[in-house]
Amino acid sequence: xxxxxxxxxxxxxxxxxxxxxxxxxxxxxxxxxxxxxxxxxxxxxxxxxxxxxxxxxxxxxxxxxxxxxxxxxxxxxxxxxxxxxxxxxxxxxxxxxxxxxxxxxxxxxxxxxxxxxxxxxxxxxxxxxxxxxxxxxxxxxxxxxxx
Numbered sequence: 001x002x003x004x005x006x007x008x009x010x011x012x013x014x015x016x017x018x019x020x021x022x023x024x025x026x027x028x029x030x031x032x033x034x035x036x037x038x039x040x041x042x043x044x045x046x047x048x049x050x051x052x053x054x055x056x057x058x059x060x061x062x063x064x065x066x067x068x069x070x071x072x073x074x075x076x077x078x079x080x081x082x083x084x085x086x087x088x089x090x091x092x093x094x095x096x097x098x099x100x101x102x103x104x105x106x107x108x109x110x111x112x113x114x115x116x117x118x119x120x121x122x123x124x125x126x127x128x129x130x131x132x133x134x135x136x137x138x139x140x141x142x143x144x145x146x147x
Contacts, residue, residue, distance in 0.1 A: 004029050042072035050076045068120035073113045089120035
């Protein structure tokens with residue numbers, strides 16, 4: 001189990017009473033991870049947990065697409081956009097208790113995890129690349145004419 005990101009935020013969450021969490025220090029890596037290394041981590045992890053910040057709470061962060069492109073399995077904080085657009089490609093959670101239950105379930109169900117990961121991988125390359133976005137923008141700009 002490893003947590004990558006701003007360690008103090010996680011320490012605060014794990015440690016609301018101000019007690020020491022140094023015994024967990026080997027789990028938290030407060031460091032920059034190069035993109036190619038992040039992709040390797042996504043691909044080899046059984047579960048990637050993707051939490052959005054306030055700027056993306058109604059959409060999706062780049063990590064959503066990066067994890068799918070690496071064939072990673074991800075559990076994502078719920079929002080309507082992700083739930084509707086990536087229904088079979090990711091699993092969403094609404095609160096911490098649900099997240100824990102989902103983690104426990106998918107750690108024991110490799111086949112289901114793999115089916116979801118594969119669906120996400122296919123989706124990202126079939127319809128979610130920058131190429132697809134640019135093509136749609138041009139199509140819309142031309143009033144829906146042309147290819």
